[in-house]
Amino acid sequence: MKTTPLLPQLSDEDRFRQIAPQLEATGYVILSSALPETLVNSLLLHFKSLEDDEFRLAGTGRATNYHVSQGIRGDKIRWIDGHHPATHGYLAWVEALRLSLNRHLFLGLFDYECHYAYYPAGTFYRKHLDAFKGHTNRILSTVLYLNPIWEPEDGGALVLYDAKNDHLETILPEYGKIVIFLSKVFPHEVLPVNKPRYSVAGWFRVNSNLGINLDPPR
Numbered sequence: 001m002k003t004t005p006l007l008p009q010l011s012d013e014d015r016f017r018q019i020a021p022q023l024e025a026t027g028y029v030i031l032s033s034a035l036p037e038t039l040v041n042s043l044l045l046h047f048k049s050l051e052d053d054e055f056r057l058a059g060t061g062r063a064t065n066y067h068v069s070q071g072i073r074g075d076k077i078r079w080i081d082g083h084h085p086a087t088h089g090y091l092a093w094v095e096a097l098r099l100s101l102n103r104h105l106f107l108g109l110f111d112y113e114c115h116y117a118y119y120p121a122g123t124f125y126r127k128h129l130d131a132f133k134g135h136t137n138r139i140l141s142t143v144l145y146l147n148p149i150w151e152p153e154d155g156g157a158l159v160l161y162d163a164k165n166d167h168l169e170t171i172l173p174e175y176g177k178i179v180i181f182l183s184k185v186f187p188h189e190v191l192p193v194n195k196p197r198y199s200v201a202g203w204f205r206v207n208s209n210l211g212i213n214l215d216p217p218r
Contacts, residue, residue, distance in 0.1 A: 074123025
């Protein structure tokens, strides 16, 4: 398994300044502990406090092309807003990252959407791209892991491929780790999990419409 050197403990702004050149150089970044531990802890507590009926089976595509197939993916999701202190704090951190990336890379990131993702034991997500076919809306993908104890035998690794579908990284979903990558460039998959797996999946988007309306809708 290929490994990536860990960055030293830095302030958010210092860390953001390191993320930009790594994204520019390779198109993806893996950070072991980018967010404050108290924020990660509060997200996990909020996640686990939610009722089962607040989650729904995830699907692929969107709008009229949206469909659910557990042969493709088996996770359950709940879209995130900023109404809870934990999610408010996370969205504030992401907004600071958005502004920093726009300053340093001129990406024109306009918006961010995210959801909690719960993978029950035995589920997976087949290889895919996060950018929807025919749209340039999603630019950067993020995955924050909320699994306090995770061993290789627990499965559920994120496997990242390059544009030629050659293997790049196998990433364990360890607590507090965040992965950021270009949505249109890197196919990826979630290997079958052997115990419940928790994460926050999100996407920075650009606005291809005139005005304030996002295209396409979530």
